Amino acid sequence: MAELESKKVVLPLYPVEIDERVWYANGLRFECTGCGNCCGGFPGFVWVTPENVRQIAAYLEMTPEACALNYVRKIKDKYSLREKLQHDCVFLERPGPGQTRCRIYPVRPVQCRTWPYWDANLASPRAWTEAAQSCPGMCDGKAPLHDLKHIETQRQHPENP
Ligand code: SF4
Ligand code: SF4
Numbered sequence: 001m002a003e004l005e006s007k008k009v010v011l012p013l014y015p016v017e018i019d020e021r022v023w024y025a026n027g028l029r030f031e032c033t034g035c036g037n038c039c040g041g042f043p044g045f046v047w048v049t050p051e052n053v054r055q056i057a058a059y060l061e062m063t064p065e066a067c068a069l070n071y072v073r074k075i076k077d078k079y080s081l082r083e084k085l086q087h088d089c090v091f092l093e094r095p096g097p098g099q100t101r102c103r104i105y106p107v108r109p110v111q112c113r114t115w116p117y118w119d120a121n122l123a124s125p126r127a128w129t130e131a132a133q134s135c136p137g138m139c140d141g142k143a144p145l146h147d148l149k150h151i152e153t154q155r156q157h158p159e160n161p
């Protein structure tokens with residue numbers, strides 16, 4: 001049974017195109033170190049959908065209305081998580097020096113899940129290297145190697161920024 005479970009393939013619910021001519025066709029190494037650099041310290045947007053808000057609310061055991069009121073802001077016709085002081089994401093916690101934690105990690109928004117496989121970072125090796133300057137998980141030569149299918153599944157997620 002365990003063997004059968006381990007062979008179960010989870011397919012994305014959206015079509016994913018694979019082009020083996022891209023510069024990252026042989027995969028990319030990445031493993032989050034939990035440094036928190038991408039979650040705070042500078043202004044930005046963490047886009048959420050109403051469904052995200054419902055999931056976050058359920059996880060925090062509050063109503064979607066209270067969740068939206070406390071943690072979400074409207075930006076033109078879209079919605080983003082609010083920021084705390086120093087532009088930290090409203091859900092970023094800093095329990096100690098050099099330590100960070102996402103309060104809603106199991107239900108974090110899509111753009112948090114699909115980093116660093118965003119169009120801007122995958123545009124060229126140079127773009128990847130530049131992004132890696134603030135993300136130590138992207139430049140760790142010992143991090144797990146993720147294959148092209150995994151990368152494209154993340155990059156082409158319909159809610160990816
Ligand atoms: S910047 Fe990179 S290593 Fe640091 S928390 Fe974000 S994804 Fe993880
Ligand atoms: S929701 Fe969590 S993972 Fe996403 S930016 Fe905020 S603290 Fe970081």
